[in-house]
Amino acid sequence: MNKSASELQIYGFLPLSYSNGPGCRAVVWVQGCTLNCPGCFNPESHAFRGGQTVAILDLLHQISALQSSIQGVTISGGEPLQQITGVTALLRELKAETDLSVLLFTGYTWDEVHRLDVGDPRRVRRTRRPSFEEKRRSPTVNGEPSGGSPKFLRYVDILLAGRFQRNLRVARGLLGSANKEIHFLTDRYGPADLESVPEAELVMSPSGEILSTGIDPCFWEKR
Numbered sequence: 001m002n003k004s005a006s007e008l009q010i011y012g013f014l015p016l017s018y019s020n021g022p023g024c025r026a027v028v029w030v031q032g033c034t035l036n037c038p039g040c041f042n043p044e045s046h047a048f049r050g051g052q053t054v055a056i057l058d059l060l061h062q063i064s065a066l067q068s069s070i071q072g073v074t075i076s077g078g079e080p081l082q083q084i085t086g087v088t089a090l091l092r093e094l095k096a097e098t099d100l101s102v103l104l105f106t107g108y109t110w111d112e113v114h115r116l117d118v119g120d121p122r123r124v125r126r127t128r129r130p131s132f133e134e135k136r137r138s139p140t141v142n143g144e145p146s147g148g149s150p151k152f153l154r155y156v157d158i159l160l161a162g163r164f165q166r167n168l169r170v171a172r173g174l175l176g177s178a179n180k181e182i183h184f185l186t187d188r189y190g191p192a193d194l195e196s197v198p199e200a201e202l203v204m205s206p207s208g209e210i211l212s213t214g215i216d217p218c219f220w221e222k223r
């Protein structure tokens with residue numbers, strides 16, 4: 001579902017988290033995903049009619065108000081790129097208004113990210129594969145995605161790409177499974193920054209509800 005550039009359908013928002021990327025970060029879980037990875041930890045986030053609709057400006061104001069407490073924003077899901085118009089608008093404003101870093105999880109591979117149909121991002125085009133030269137240059141050239149890359153990539157510092165594969169599960173260093181690709185799109189972070197991220201954390205909401213989050217939300221059940 002591709003909502004307008006002024007709103008997003010979200011599954012959740014966490015203002016302060018230490019287990020969803022380097023340092024303390026705000027987390028936006030986008031609602032809706034059609035990729036159906038077996039063993040997905042977040043099936044409640046799959047339905048496009050669930051969650052809540054938020055105005056991107058409201059979300060931007062909430063995140064901007066946290067600037068002194070966080071070093072960045074993590075966009076997760078659900079599948080963020082199935083609302084690519086709204087996500088791109090949010091990230092563009094965030095980068096214009098703040099110095100916060102951006103980490104984005106997607107179930108699409110790097111190759112699929114370049115073939116998404118922006119008009120219906122549940123579809124991946126069969127044509128238009130990035131050239132060898134684009135693939136070689138895209139992740140690293142002066143921290144800028146090369147020509148032909150989707151716009152949202154210019155606002156992202158770290159992209160974690162690819163389906164969750166249950167048989168390759170690792171659940172550490174922000175990798176749910178070993179097949180996931182890590183793309184450092186700027187020089188702001190490197191591998192050591194991801195390795196030091198805790199696998200999980202427990203967060204208590206103002207109403208007393210306990211939320212378990214991170215790349216291994218069942219961390220405590222195994223102990």
Ligand code: SF4
Pocket residue numbers: 033034035036037040041042043045077078079106107108163164
């Ligand atoms: S892409 Fe993410 S949210 Fe969607 S099914 Fe796979 S693991 Fe779950």
